[in-house]
Amino acid sequence: EGGAVTGISHDFNDAQLTVYNIKDQFGQAANILSALSKTQINKDMIIQPVSNDDGITRMTISVPKQDADRAQKALSTLGYDHVEVDTDIVKISAIGSGMKTDHTVSATFLQVLANNEINTRAIATSEIKISVIVRADHAETALTKLHSAFGLDRK
Amino acid sequence: EGGAVTGISHDFNDAQLTVYNIKDQFGQAANILSALSKTQINKDMIIQPVSNDDGITRMTISVPKQDADRAQKALSTLGYDHVEVDTDIVKISAIGSGMKTDHTVSATFLQVLANNEINTRAIATSEIKISVIVRADHAETALTKLHSAFGLDRK
Numbered sequence: 001e002g003g004a005v006t007g008i009s010h011d012f013n014d015a016q017l018t019v020y021n022i023k024d025q026f027g028q029a030a031n032i033l034s035a036l037s038k039t040q041i042n043k044d045m046i047i048q049p050v051s052n053d054d055g056i057t058r059m060t061i062s063v064p065k066q067d068a069d070r071a072q073k074a075l076s077t078l079g080y081d082h083v084e085v086d087t088d089i090v091k092i093s094a095i096g097s098g099m100k101t102d103h104t105v106s107a108t109f110l111q112v113l114a115n116n117e118i119n120t121r122a123i124a125t126s127e128i129k130i131s132v133i134v135r136a137d138h139a140e141t142a143l144t145k146l147h148s149a150f151g152l153d154r155k
Numbered sequence: 156e157g158g159a160v161t162g163i164s165h166d167f168n169d170a171q172l173t174v175y176n177i178k179d180q181f182g183q184a185a186n187i188l189s190a191l192s193k194t195q196i197n198k199d200m201i202i203q204p205v206s207n208d209d210g211i212t213r214m215t216i217s218v219p220k221q222d223a224d225r226a227q228k229a230l231s232t233l234g235y236d237h238v239e240v241d242t243d244i245v246k247i248s249a250i251g252s253g254m255k256t257d258h259t260v261s262a263t264f265l266q267v268l269a270n271n272e273i274n275t276r277a278i279a280t281s282e283i284k285i286s287v288i289v290r291a292d293h294a295e296t297a298l299t300k301l302h303s304a305f306g307l308d309r310k
């Protein structure tokens with residue numbers, strides 16, 4: 001008898017780039033992602049929300065830590081010069097096909113972090129997965145409490 | 156012989172809520188998601204990037220169109236009164252296990268949209284999936300061009 005969540009994973013390998021002041025006009029996202037591809041930088045977890053009334057948005061992108069500076073330079077060359085790099089982070093994810101039908105999982109996941117005063121720097125979810133970025137030194141507490149909340153043994 | 160992308164899908168069922176002016180402090184995301192759970196509103200595709208220097212961020216959330224007004228009210232009750240609702244949209248996704256190793260897929264996907272002057276309102280990716288939100292009337296062009304770009308037959 002399984003819960004909606006079947007596994008909790010974590011990843012210390014990536015840094016997060018956040019590209020600020022992106023004009024919400026076609027081609028902008030393509031420029032950014034193509035610049036990273038051209039420099040052969042692997043990217044994951046692209047998070048870009050809707051823009052504000054000024055037509056400005058931002059994008060958070062995960063890249064391998066060793067590529068973060070190179071990525072920042074590539075974007076600066078293109079004119080995206082407000083780019084922040086965050087390396088002191090960990091990505092924590094919960095996954096499970098049960099999440100398709102149990103829509104409370106993301107609320108529970110985030111509440112566990114909130115109860116432990118852990119700030120979520122970024123969030124991305126899909127039908128069967130929720131991933132958050134938190135400070136690296138919160139990993140241990142987050143993983144322990146999340147396993148417990150979802151009834152999983154921590155291996 | 157397959158490409159990195161094995162399928163392109165689309166979904167007209169959801170509206171997008173964007174919650175602006177979220178303080179980047181623990182508990183905020185949990186409040187928002189719990190409010191939606193309490194009103195039994197299904198949520199998908201939660202997109203929240205890193206905050207700016209003012210410690211302010213935003214969150215884009217997909218909810219069924221019929222629940223959008225109710226969601227907006229629930230959030231307003233909690234004090235999140237800058238919430239925009241967008242219903243004239245479609246979610247388009249590309250999926251494929253080949254995306255784990257082919258890191259150019261997101262750039263290609265976005266370039267196809269850019270070449271057709273289609274603005275991406277929001278973007279979320281994971282290891283094996285890229286999803287974008289575009290205006291509903293761009294769906295036909297986007298689906299045709301994306302199938303073609305990734306060598307897929309449009310069924």
Ligand SMILES: C[C@@H](O)[C@H](N)C(=O)O
Nearest residue numbers: 026027028029274275
């Ligand atoms: C912000 C960025 O995604 C822009 N809307 C684009 O289409 O490229």
Ligand SMILES: C[C@@H](O)[C@H](N)C(=O)O
Nearest residue numbers: 119120181182183184
């Ligand atoms: C912005 C929001 O995610 C906040 N950082 C929280 O932890 O709830």
